[in-house]
Amino acid sequence: MDDLNVNNEPALKQFVPTPSRPPRKSERGIIGAIRHRCFNSIGNSLLTLCVAVVLFYLLKYILDWAVFNAVFIADNRRQCMDISPDGACWAGVISWFNGLIYGRFPLEEQWRVNSGVLLGLAWLLPLMSKRVALRNFILLSWIGLYPFVGAYLFLGGRFGAELGLVHGTMTCFALAFLTIIYTNWILSGLGKKGLNELFVPLVSRWVQRRIHLLSFLTILLLVALFIAFGLSYVALEPVAIERWGGLFLTFIIAGFAITMAIPVGVVLALGRRSKLPVIHWISMIIIELVRSVPLITVLFMAVTLLPIFLPADMEFNKLTQVLVAVCLFAGAYMAENIRGGLQAIPKGQYEAAATLGLGYLHTMVLVILPQALKMMIPNIMTSFISLLKDTTLVSIIGLFDIMLMARNIANDKDWVGLHTEPLVMISVLFFVLCYSMSQYSLNLEKRLKVDH
Amino acid sequence: MTQPSVSKPSKNTPKQTNLFLSLIEKNRLLLNDDSYRAVVLQAVVLAAVLFGLWFLFSNASENLNRLGMTFGFDFLQVTAGFNISWSLIPYDSSMSYWRVFFVGIVNTLILSFCVIVVGTIIGTAVGILRLSANPLVSQLARWYVEIVRNVPLLIQIIFWFTVVFSTLPAPRQSYHLGEWLVLNNRGLYVISLESAFSWGWIFALIGALGAAIYGLFRWSKPYYKVSGSRSAGFYIGLVFWAVAACWAVWFISHSLSLSIPTLQGFNFSGGAFLPASFGAAFVAMTVYRSAAIAETVRAGMQSIDRGQSEAAFTIGFSRVQSLRLILIPQAIRSIIPPMTNSWLAATKDSSLAVAIGFPELVSVFMQTSMNQTGRAIEIIFMVMGFYIFISLLISYLLNKFNDSVQYKVR
Numbered sequence: 001m002d003d004l005n006v007n008n009e010p011a012l013k014q015f016v017p018t019p020s021r022p023p024r025k026s027e028r029g030i031i032g033a034i035r036h037r038c039f040n041s042i043g044n045s046l047l048t049l050c051v052a053v054v055l056f057y058l059l060k061y062i063l064d065w066a067v068f069n070a071v072f073i074a075d076n077r078r079q080c081m082d083i084s085p086d087g088a089c090w091a092g093v094i095s096w097f098n099g100l101i102y103g104r105f106p107l108e109e110q111w112r113v114n115s116g117v118l119l120g121l122a123w124l125l126p127l128m129s130k131r132v133a134l135r136n137f138i139l140l141s142w143i144g145l146y147p148f149v150g151a152y153l154f155l156g157g158r159f160g161a162e163l164g165l166v167h168g169t170m171t172c173f174a175l176a177f178l179t180i181i182y183t184n185w186i187l188s189g190l191g192k193k194g195l196n197e198l199f200v201p202l203v204s205r206w207v208q209r210r211i212h213l214l215s216f217l218t219i220l221l222l223v224a225l226f227i228a229f230g231l232s233y234v235a236l237e238p239v240a241i242e243r244w245g246g247l248f249l250t251f252i253i254a255g256f257a258i259t260m261a262i263p264v265g266v267v268l269a270l271g272r273r274s275k276l277p278v279i280h281w282i283s284m285i286i287i288e289l290v291r292s293v294p295l296i297t298v299l300f301m302a303v304t305l306l307p308i309f310l311p312a313d314m315e316f317n318k319l320t321q322v323l324v325a326v327c328l329f330a331g332a333y334m335a336e337n338i339r340g341g342l343q344a345i346p347k348g349q350y351e352a353a354a355t356l357g358l359g360y361l362h363t364m365v366l367v368i369l370p371q372a373l374k375m376m377i378p379n380i381m382t383s384f385i386s387l388l389k390d391t392t393l394v395s396i397i398g399l400f401d402i403m404l405m406a407r408n409i410a411n412d413k414d415w416v417g418l419h420t421e422p423l424v425m426i427s428v429l430f431f432v433l434c435y436s437m438s439q440y441s442l443n444l445e446k447r448l449k450v451d452h
Numbered sequence: 453m454t455q456p457s458v459s460k461p462s463k464n465t466p467k468q469t470n471l472f473l474s475l476i477e478k479n480r481l482l483l484n485d486d487s488y489r490a491v492v493l494q495a496v497v498l499a500a501v502l503f504g505l506w507f508l509f510s511n512a513s514e515n516l517n518r519l520g521m522t523f524g525f526d527f528l529q530v531t532a533g534f535n536i537s538w539s540l541i542p543y544d545s546s547m548s549y550w551r552v553f554f555v556g557i558v559n560t561l562i563l564s565f566c567v568i569v570v571g572t573i574i575g576t577a578v579g580i581l582r583l584s585a586n587p588l589v590s591q592l593a594r595w596y597v598e599i600v601r602n603v604p605l606l607i608q609i610i611f612w613f614t615v616v617f618s619t620l621p622a623p624r625q626s627y628h629l630g631e632w633l634v635l636n637n638r639g640l641y642v643i644s645l646e647s648a649f650s651w652g653w654i655f656a657l658i659g660a661l662g663a664a665i666y667g668l669f670r671w672s673k674p675y676y677k678v679s680g681s682r683s684a685g686f687y688i689g690l691v692f693w694a695v696a697a698c699w700a701v702w703f704i705s706h707s708l709s710l711s712i713p714t715l716q717g718f719n720f721s722g723g724a725f726l727p728a729s730f731g732a733a734f735v736a737m738t739v740y741r742s743a744a745i746a747e748t749v750r751a752g753m754q755s756i757d758r759g760q761s762e763a764a765f766t767i768g769f770s771r772v773q774s775l776r777l778i779l780i781p782q783a784i785r786s787i788i789p790p791m792t793n794s795w796l797a798a799t800k801d802s803s804l805a806v807a808i809g810f811p812e813l814v815s816v817f818m819q820t821s822m823n824q825t826g827r828a829i830e831i832i833f834m835v836m837g838f839y840i841f842i843s844l845l846i847s848y849l850l851n852k853f854n855d856s857v858q859y860k861v862r
Binding site: 037038044047048049052053102137163275276278279282289290291292293294295296297300304305307308309310311312315385390392393395396403405410418420423424426427431434438 | 493494507546588589601603604607608610613614745784800803814828829832836842844
């Protein structure tokens with residue numbers, strides 16, 4: 001027994017591990033690493049050389065075409081050909097750049113698109129600051145209210161005339177909301193109380209319950225009235241939806257699909273996981289049917305069948321039909337992601353929620369869904385990326401998204417047959433967008449890694 | 453005992469006096485009852501769905517009446533009257549819409565089949581190259597995957613079509629490989645065998661012969677199991693089938709002739725023809741699919757414990773041997789399910805070839821035929837039904853295969 005008692009052995013007690021040996025001399029340094037990993041055998045050396053030669057010629061060809069022999073300033077394609085016959089003709093892309101971004105949106109009204117996009121981003125800006133209260137509320141308000149402001153800016157029209165009553169009211173509320181968010185943000189930055197707190201004493205004179213909510217609603221109503229008064233003097237030039245196009249339209253479709261995919265997906269996923277057979281079967285049939293057909297058939301269905309299946313006096317434009325189709329399609333794919341997340345939540349979470357006496361709705365909204373969505377963020381991001389790529393399909397049914405605009409350059413009389421450069425340009429654009437999104441999602445995945 | 457008798461009338465009196473309130477009270481209790489609530493909720497959802505369907509169909513019938521159209525599949529027998537640029541099965545404009553539907557299906561299937569086979573081979577190779585220790589090779593594979601994956605497929609298809617395949621020389625200056633192979637901006641012409649019999653009969657004959665031989669083996673199996681050798685009847689049958697096969701080959705070969713692509717006027721005739729749109733769609737989809745499959749393969753290979761490959765090296769396996777005998781058989785278990793999805797996606801993606809005018813199902817049936825007949829409802833449901841059938845079939849078959857490769861746990 002004694003000789004097994006390790007603790008009493010003095011030699012083992014002071015165990016000092018041998019320092020790890022340095023790498024061999026031949027493997028040290030950059031040259032060593034290259035030699036060790038690229039030229040460690042005859043076959044590998046040959047492979048390395050082949051790949052290097054191929055890469056060299058590929059890069060040389062691409063750079064020659066796209067940069068060194070390229071023409072950046074020319075009036076038409078003939079000039080391009082005269083200056084440099086075997087280089088890219090970026091002049092055509094540059095002269096069409098505005099069209100690629102805004103489609104056929106009137107030139108003098110394009111500030112509205114820019115300000116609409118900026119407004120959308122500005123709405124989300126307070127989310128970056130950790131000091132702002134009710135951040136989920138801001139996100140929800142963005143999903144619920146921003147589309148009205150966006151549509152107002154992009155469509156134009158006067159209050160009470162082209163703009164419908166509901167749309168106008170919601171626009172006012174949205175702008176009021178944004179104002180309040182920003183005022184509160186600035187006030188909190190200055191260390192003052194929020195706008196809400198200022199109104200609380202006023203409201204509490206009249207009511208006893210739900211003081212905070214009512215004071216908030218009071219402010220909202222006041223600011224909205226004020227904004228409505230202001231906006232009634234502003235007349236924006238109406239722009240027909242048919243003139244929307246380019247990257248702007250691509251972003252509208254993708255953005256709508258991405259924001260709508262989550263709620264639709266949550267409903268369908270919960271329905272599919274439901275124990276009630278009718279709801280389970282209906283959700284399952286919807287999900288499976290939509291997932292097993294290509295997006296292009298869903299788009300065709302929306303464009304040709306919606307007018308037949310809806311009352312004759314209900315007319316939608318093509319964009320609305322496409323948005324309905326894309327929303328359904330994205331929702332069905334998102335539902336499967338979310339279902340994966342729901343299945344990964346341990347049973348104990350449900351039981352704990354039941355122990356606390358939470359009902360179905362509270363269990364889902366407060367306990368299960370936040371965890372499931374967080375867990376599925378990488379998959380959801382992957383879905384978003386493929387959604388962004390899939391929006392190019394709307395060009396097949398004739399919406400002038402960036403893809404169709406790029407193809408249209410070849411029909412322009414100055415730039416007849418200019419196919420390659422616009423396609424390369426939008427490919428690069430999509431690559432940059434999608435690649436950065438995927439890198440961001442990898443980053444998120446590392447940060448949010450949850451171990452159960 | 454006196455207490456309940458005293459309290460009872462006092463409890464009962466308000467209930468009796470206000471029947472209406474008690475009814476509400478009772479229903480509120482019921483609403484808090486789970487099983488009751490479940491029934492109500494389901495009834496409401498079902499009613500809403502049925503109402504929605506009724507709403508849609510009543511609108512549809514009203515609209516169809518208004519436009520003077522009828523619903524029905526009788527249009528399928530009508531002569532189509534338009535040409536299809538390329539079809540694998542014989543077609544001409546005097547054939548019916550049924551035939552058009554069938555041509556679309558065959559073209560879709562042949563395109564997606566080619567993409568699946570070649571894409572899987574290239575994807576597996578790229579996925580394994582991505583794991584190479586050689587940084588140059590693995591980075592090249594990585595950027596291939598990243599670039600291909602992050603550019604929309606539609607852009608790639610159009611890129612290959614307008615930039616590569618349409619800029620090939622015109623028929624008169626086309627690339628030649630002797631008389632065997634001609635490549636120009638219309639497509640690829642290959643020397644081919646022509647037969648007086650239709651290919652359907654020849655394939656049917658080959659299939660029948662194969663089935664007969666298989667049947668022979670099955671028939672002689674019990675005897676083989678017992679005795680270890682085949683029975684005399686088996687050999688007689690084999691000789692009989694061999695003679696039959698020889699006769700069939702002799703018979704058919706009389707009708708065979710070589711068809712050589714030759715320039716006639718502005719175009720080639722003769723030989724087998726693959727249009728440029730097929731080439732572009734095939735190359736673009738194969739490249740796109742191979743990137744997705746490469747990611748699947750890489751993930752599958754990385755899911756195997758590192759010790760497995762180290763152990764393989766330790767017992768002296770070469771890289772190829774360890775891949776073939778140790779790593780791939782284990783990786784295949786985690787690769788099959790996402791691979792199934794990839795193959796399904798390839799079938800669905802083939803509908804994008806409509807953008808460059810390859811005559812697949814969506815193009816010939818959902819676009820051309822729908823414009824000609826105006827039968828939107830029937831046509832869209834037929835096309836969707838086909839895709840749903842295909843995805844159910846592929847996922848069913850691959851689930852079967854998946855079950856057979858998974859670990860058997862008792």
